[in-house]
Amino acid sequence: MSDEQADGDETGERDDLEAVLATVRERVDPDADERERLREVAERLAERAEAAATDLCPDADVLQVGSTARNTWISGDRDIDIFVRFPPELDRETLEQYGLEVGHATLPEGHEEYAEHPYVKGTVEGFDVDVVPCFRLESATEIRSAVDRTPFHTQYLEERLDDDLAGDVRLAKQFLKGIGAYGSDLRTRGFSGYLTELLVCEYGGFRDLLEAAVDWHPQVELDPEVHGRETFDDPLVVIDPTDPERNVAAVCSPDNVARFQHYAREFLAEPAVEYFKSVDPDPLSESELRDHLERRGTTPVAVRFDAPDLVEDQLYPQLRKSLAGITQGLDDRGFDVFRATTFADDTAVVFAELAVAERPAVERHEGPPVHVQGHAEGFYEAYADDPDAYGPFIADDRYVTEREREFTAARDFLESDRLFDVGLGAHIETALEDDYEVLVDDGVAALLEEFGRELREYFEPRP
Amino acid sequence: MSDEQADGDETGERDDLEAVLATVRERVDPDADERERLREVAERLAERAEAAATDLCPDADVLQVGSTARNTWISGDRDIDIFVRFPPELDRETLEQYGLEVGHATLPEGHEEYAEHPYVKGTVEGFDVDVVPCFRLESATEIRSAVDRTPFHTQYLEERLDDDLAGDVRLAKQFLKGIGAYGSDLRTRGFSGYLTELLVCEYGGFRDLLEAAVDWHPQVELDPEVHGRETFDDPLVVIDPTDPERNVAAVCSPDNVARFQHYAREFLAEPAVEYFKSVDPDPLSESELRDHLERRGTTPVAVRFDAPDLVEDQLYPQLRKSLAGITQGLDDRGFDVFRATTFADDTAVVFAELAVAERPAVERHEGPPVHVQGHAEGFYEAYADDPDAYGPFIADDRYVTEREREFTAARDFLESDRLFDVGLGAHIETALEDDYEVLVDDGVAALLEEFGRELREYFEPRP
Structure with missing residues (x-):
């Protein structure tokens, strides 16, 4: 913050900020038409699901959950989540069978997917609809799988999110998307929707959340129901109001907590709509890559292989483990790793920039x-x-x-069997055993076609 | 030790060892003629010194000290040390004046040198003679300078060293010379004559000393008079029998303690006369240097400058400090030092072999x-x-x-002013400020003419 700003007219600044937020609201708030369409489709599907469910099991019921149920979805998001609850006496096999039957009845064009239970996914009038079976339990602490918890979350938040707070949740989600910290998937390791909703509730609004975040000194611990009884190592701890043993922010990485704090400061100092816009970088060109390598004077190396056929939540932890193992293997042999990353699409890559690529004999x-x-x-x-x-x-x-010395060049190590002595994810190890290639120096330009965006993010890093 | 040796005939081994020691004794024991000549010269000089001393101060007396006084000199050593003791009431200035007068009267061709007091040094019939003034004190704990302690050492040892032990002291000294660990000067940081004499006395002979050293677990502490009252960090501690606060082995480096232990083991396992012969290596040739550098794949660098005009006991500590500072400076900047050393003659050199000589930008x-x-x-x-x-x-x-990065090449750092930010000995810093050259890679061949022997020792290191 410049002196001028610090001495500036606070009311003026607030106006700036409110003007920015108003602009963003225009974009993220669903209009009456969108709401009505969503409500109409969701109700129709819920009724259809309930009819099918009670046919099978008179004691079943249906709940609409997730952001569309809680009025916190961002305009244009088109996810409808319908949970079909069965009594806990049902055995798991029957639950899964019933769940699929209800799903297919609700979504005749749908297909089966598998999370903790199998479920049916389909598209109805442009909406992405999931029909998911779960157990109806007395309390979230009795859950048998993660999906059983969802109805409790919806119930807790429905009681607390009024229209104002729901609007602020939308702002917070869009802000987190803009800075790249939204999503509890294991690729992003950011803020989940539920976590965002709890934070906005707890601090009383989006701006209050930002102002609080500026002063965070991790470990930051919030416990809305004051019932936590575990300790956690995570930088951000938000005890689940429906489960005293669970940190809702467990997946949120230290980087993303710091990132949120950084952008909270930047945004409050100089409010701008840009913070709410996701960055989709242009792919790095070959000449840009060469310029970076020449300017940096490092030696890039890459291990590239066919990406194992895994969902991202399984793939990325294994890639990160392999990244840590390979960079440790390089460091241990004196090939100083300057910076490194991993990325995946059809192929997967462990990419490292070396400060030292050759050692004496x-x-x-x-x-x-x-x-x-x-x-x-x-x-x-x-x-x-x-x-x-x-x-x-x-x-x-x-x-x-x-x-x-066993290896005088990093390439020799990467091409040797010793690569398999380092810690690798199990599926990554299998993929490498099948085949991989080692790219060195200008050879890494071969990655540009598939990973040009990732390479721009790597070579032009921002907070 | 091989199994065969371990199972061998112990009496046979002892015979081998005794045969080797007998051969060495032939060489190191002065014969009757040498003893007689030394005794005759020493007595004549002592009488001359006493006459001159009592002329100046009736209460003065004269003592012969050192190895020739204690019958522990090695045949061919030609040092006679005559100490002139004055009463402690004398002020230091008068003591020094009297000391020089006595010195010149004793050694008319002598010249003045300076240790803690000035003294006179000269040559008489092939013997190197020092005439040194000191105070005559009641106890070594009252000493005013290190030379005052010497008469107490001589007195202590004269009472304990019989002819057998004196012979074993000669063996021990020659062994330490052979392995390069003899001398308490700050270049060698090895075993002094007095320390060697105490160790032989304490363990009861040369072979007993070797057998004990094999099992040393530093810190090794000996306290012949059981009066020590200080604690020391040194690997070998021998409390001075004449001064409970002094470790006679304080100067002895961990390397030299380990070296003595190593060669004690080797010699006892396979006794040989070779251990008693100093190694004087041939200078390394330019082609040998090139072969080593090619085989090792390291990058040698050297900082060379005119050796400051200091005695070795002042020069080497400063060289070592500069070596530590410069290698730290290189390491801190990512130029990994593989091994390094320092040597001096007319010029002085800090020599480092780098595993990494270039860094990224x-x-x-x-x-x-x-x-x-x-x-x-x-x-x-x-x-x-x-x-x-x-x-x-x-x-x-x-x-x-x-x-x-400030420096991408080690040479750039060594040629920059930043070299003066590292810890350097004061006189070395002055010398570098005056002028120095940096040699890199094959350029270090310029050192061969002056330091060929030192470079062979560096590139063909032995224990």
């Missing part, structure tokens, strides 16, 4: 202290007559030898 | 956590509009930027 190998008699003698004898080793000599109180 | 610069509001905003604003910096972006909870 020898490596220092420290032996035991000379006074540790058995080990010391064994070490000395092992190397004393080795014509390929220098020494052993003494440094401080230890034997030291200089022996041939 | 950018360096990672971690800022504060985003939640440390004041610092974080300052950091962000400092780099957000810097066209030469990448970022700031967020990693974990911190801002990070990638900015231009």
